Amino acid sequence: MLPLALAACDGPQSALDPAGHEAEAVSQLFWWMAGASLVLWVLVVGLSFYASRRREQPWPARRAARLILVCGALLPTLLLAALLVFGLRLMPVLRAPGDGLRVEVEGQQFWWRVRYVLPDGRRFETANEVRLPVGSRTEFLLTAQDVIHSFWIPSLGGKMDMIPGTTNRLVLEPTQTGRFRGACAEFCGASHALMAMSVEVMEPEAFTAWVEREAGAAAASTDEGAALFLARGCGACHTVRGTAAAGRVGPDLTHLGARPTIAAGILPNSPENIDRFIRETQAIKPAARMPSFGMLPPAESAAIATWLGSLR
Numbered sequence: 001m002l003p004l005a006l007a008a009c010d011g012p013q014s015a016l017d018p019a020g021h022e023a024e025a026v027s028q029l030f031w032w033m034a035g036a037s038l039v040l041w042v043l044v045v046g047l048s049f050y051a052s053r054r055r056e057q058p059w060p061a062r063r064a065a066r067l068i069l070v071c072g073a074l075l076p077t078l079l080l081a082a083l084l085v086f087g088l089r090l091m092p093v094l095r096a097p098g099d100g101l102r103v104e105v106e107g108q109q110f111w112w113r114v115r116y117v118l119p120d121g122r123r124f125e126t127a128n129e130v131r132l133p134v135g136s137r138t139e140f141l142l143t144a145q146d147v148i149h150s151f152w153i154p155s156l157g158g159k160m161d162m163i164p165g166t167t168n169r170l171v172l173e174p175t176q177t178g179r180f181r182g183a184c185a186e187f188c189g190a191s192h193a194l195m196a197m198s199v200e201v202m203e204p205e206a207f208t209a210w211v212e213r214e215a216g217a218a219a220a221s222t223d224e225g226a227a228l229f230l231a232r233g234c235g236a237c238h239t240v241r242g243t244a245a246a247g248r249v250g251p252d253l254t255h256l257g258a259r260p261t262i263a264a265g266i267l268p269n270s271p272e273n274i275d276r277f278i279r280e281t282q283a284i285k286p287a288a289r290m291p292s293f294g295m296l297p298p299a300e301s302a303a304i305a306t307w308l309g310s311l312r
């Protein structure tokens with residue numbers, strides 16, 4: 001059990017290795033709760049053991065009643081009340097306002113639509129990737145399109161449900177730069193376990209440069225893959241800004257080549273993996289809304305994948 005338990009203490013997706021203000025509160029709460037639970041457990045087990053050994057010579061009734069009152073009622077009440085007060089005191093951290101940047105995320109089976117609303121009012125869309133500036137508070141507005149999902153970046157903060165027809169709010173303040181992993185934390189269908197996202201916390205200047213690039217359209221291209229993308233109907237579901245592809249069903253692919261992962265955080269980004277995903281969608285992500293396009297001639301899907309991979 002111990003190696004299993006310790007395996008959760010590190011890595012890009014651990015609530016116990018906090019890289020954000022809100023995650024620190026969660027991790028603090030966890031360790032205090034775990035510590036207090038351990039004290040209670042030792043007490044209860046110790047007393048049971050003691051009682052079983054004393055069966056032959058029972059205590060006088062008054063002494064036994066006092067023991068039950070103190071150890072069975074008073075002590076747990078005090079300990080649990082202290083934990084409640086401690087937990088409530090952490091809550092304002094989770095309710096404070098943001099610093100101006102807003103990210104609207106919509107969960108869908110089995111990916112994330114991500115819309116950035118900048119402090120100057122500009123907005124742009126991306127998918128399955130969240131980038132944040134270190135040291136400032138970003139406000140997330142979370143909803144879902146089809147079923148309930150849950151937005152969770154363990155290294156940065158607690159999870160929040162995404163419910164169709166409702167908007168939930170979450171504010172995250174990362175305190176360290178780095179790459180992290182987010183995951184869907186609510187069972188949402190066959191590929192729930194394959195619904196992840198890549199998260200990158202950047203220095204403010206690098207973040208601004210990314211925003212400027214990401215807000216723009218894709219570079220014009222006479223690439224064969226660009227023509228095939230439209231000719232084979234990919235644009236009916238996907239948007240690539242700067243081209244005629246303006247579909248709203250699937251993820252926006254405008255700067256797909258610049259994302260570290262594809263298919264909602266489950267495959268490293270490379271033209272080979274994009275090609276594989278186009279041809280074997282249902283094998284890689286069962287029950288996704290995109291059908292497998294294995295019927296395309298291999299040269300065509302490879303050309304489309306190469307073009308998509310070049311969109312930076």
Ligand code: CUA
Pocket residue numbers: 107108109110148149150184185186187188189192193195
């Ligand atoms: Cu989306 Cu689980």
